[in-house]
Amino acid sequence: MATLAARVLPVPVHGAGWRLVERNFLVYKRAWIVFLTGFLEPVLYLFSIGIGVADLVDTFELPDGTRVGYTEFVAPALLAAAAMQGALFDATYNIFFRMKYAKLYDAVLATPLRPWDVATGEVTWALLRGTAYSAMFVIVMVAMGLTSSWWTVLALPAAILIGYAFAGAGMALTTWMKSWQDFEYIQLVVVPMFLFSGTFYPLDTYPTGLQWIVQATPLYQGVVLCRGFATGSVGWELLIAVGYLVAMGTLGMYVASRRLAKLLLH
Numbered sequence: 001m002a003t004l005a006a007r008v009l010p011v012p013v014h015g016a017g018w019r020l021v022e023r024n025f026l027v028y029k030r031a032w033i034v035f036l037t038g039f040l041e042p043v044l045y046l047f048s049i050g051i052g053v054a055d056l057v058d059t060f061e062l063p064d065g066t067r068v069g070y071t072e073f074v075a076p077a078l079l080a081a082a083a084m085q086g087a088l089f090d091a092t093y094n095i096f097f098r099m100k101y102a103k104l105y106d107a108v109l110a111t112p113l114r115p116w117d118v119a120t121g122e123v124t125w126a127l128l129r130g131t132a133y134s135a136m137f138v139i140v141m142v143a144m145g146l147t148s149s150w151w152t153v154l155a156l157p158a159a160i161l162i163g164y165a166f167a168g169a170g171m172a173l174t175t176w177m178k179s180w181q182d183f184e185y186i187q188l189v190v191v192p193m194f195l196f197s198g199t200f201y202p203l204d205t206y207p208t209g210l211q212w213i214v215q216a217t218p219l220y221q222g223v224v225l226c227r228g229f230a231t232g233s234v235g236w237e238l239l240i241a242v243g244y245l246v247a248m249g250t251l252g253m254y255v256a257s258r259r260l261a262k263l264l265l266h
Contacts, residue, residue, distance in 0.1 A: 019113070020121030021128070041085070042078040042133075043140055049074050060202055062233040068148075075146045076230035077199040079155060080162050080222035082137045084190075087130035087163035091170035092186060095122055096177055099263075109264050115257040123167045123253055130163030131156075141230070149232025158229055162222035165245040168252025169218070175259035193219045218248055 049071055057070040098104040105118055138156050141147055147155075170186075177183065196206075197220040203211055214220050221241040228238050 018121065018124070020108070020118065021125045024122075024125045042082040042137060046071070046075055046078050046137075046140065046144075062227075062231055066231065066233055068231055071144075072146050072148070072231065073202075073227070074200055075141050075144075076155065076227040077197075077223040079134060079137050079141065079159055079230070080219060080226045081194055081199060082133045083130045083159035083162040084166045084194075084219055084222065085130075086133035087126045087167040088170045088186075088190065090126040090129050091123065091167040092174050092177075092183060095171055095174050096180075096183070099174070099260075105260060105264055109260075115260040115265070116253075118260055119168075119171060119253045119257040122171055123164070123249070123256075126167035126170070127160065127163045130167065131160050134159035134163070147230055149230070151229045151232045151234055153229075155226050155229040158222070158225040161225070161242065161245045161249075162219075164249040165218055165222070165252070166249075168249035168256065170252070172252040172255040172259065175256055175263060193217050198223045218245065221245060 054070040059067045059069055060073045061067050108118055109115065134156055138152075138159075142152075173186065197214060197217050199219070203214060203220075206214055221244045225238055225241040225245070228234050
């Protein structure tokens, strides 16, 4: 019991989580083309909006009174979505395969590594993947002239925080998945969240009751954060978004480590 408790408690082995990051890097370094799939989708959305839709839509007024074009309004939201998708894909489908089929974590937990090390290692890897998508997307935004404030330098750290939140939550949810079909429930949540979290429309276009639901979604908090930094519309409400995303990621990591201990250390 003492040995089991020592393995379950979230006291990390020094630098142990990076062993999983290194392992994943070695696996994926010859499959780099896989990374492009998650990056291209939001970029294609951005190009389609910038070329066609933006000419049909009027400018939008931000909370500080600044007016921006539709492409400038949507681009930071797509940045948030890119961070979400990059981190969430690796923290769900890939972790499920490693846990259920590759039996990777059974082997890992036979070493001095603990469930918390597994959680931190896998979330770190998912976070690195989301960061890569976000960094490339920020470069595209700058190249298209869609950034107008020096606050934009914080848009990438904001995207990293979004990835952290969704990676932690995604890994925690994956520990309850029984089959590949269960991932349809995640898509059932992610797709509407992508479309209706203030990504393409301002919050005041929704009915009052629906606005509260939209504001409660994690992607909306990420959109607020990225849009605020990318447009220079910075206010105290961004701190709420930061606290929300930090709490979501940390809670997800903790739950994931406890669930892994329950599933694999029985």
